Amino acid sequence: MAVVLRYLDKVELVKEKFVGVVHVTDTSSKTLKYSIDSLFDQHGLSMEKVRGQGYDGASNMKAFYVHCFAHQLQLVLVSVARNHTGVGNFFDMLSLVVNVVCASC
Structure with a gap:
């Protein structure tokens, strides 16, 4: 948490x-x-x-949902990545790199 x-x-x-x-x-x-x-x-x-x-x-x-700054930033990044292929490709590649690093010994 x-x-x-x-x-x-x-x-x-x-x-x-x-x-x-x-x-x-x-x-x-x-x-x-x-x-x-x-x-x-x-x-x-x-x-x-x-x-x-x-x-x-x-x-x-059962509490009131409040967007924090981190969620607002995430929403902006998702929106930008959907509308700009270069940014989307960057995050796709970053995801692959993180997966490879985390899976390696």
Whole structure:
């Protein structure tokens, strides 16, 4: 599970910060809550200051879906790759290279 915090800075600009990746054994709400609480404790954060929550892909929590910056970037890349063959070919080739590297000893 990847955890990203979205907050307003001192001049009220929206910021997103990657907090960390936590291994979870399942995606039940109890397991996810425990993992988030543990991560907050590690970073000295308090759930009492949280004003809203959004979950991406956590349909079992029945939460409001919020697109984060990473998903917006992914949507842009997919759109560009579909409309420009050179970009599409680059990502196809990149995918093949990654597969070969990951499969090699």
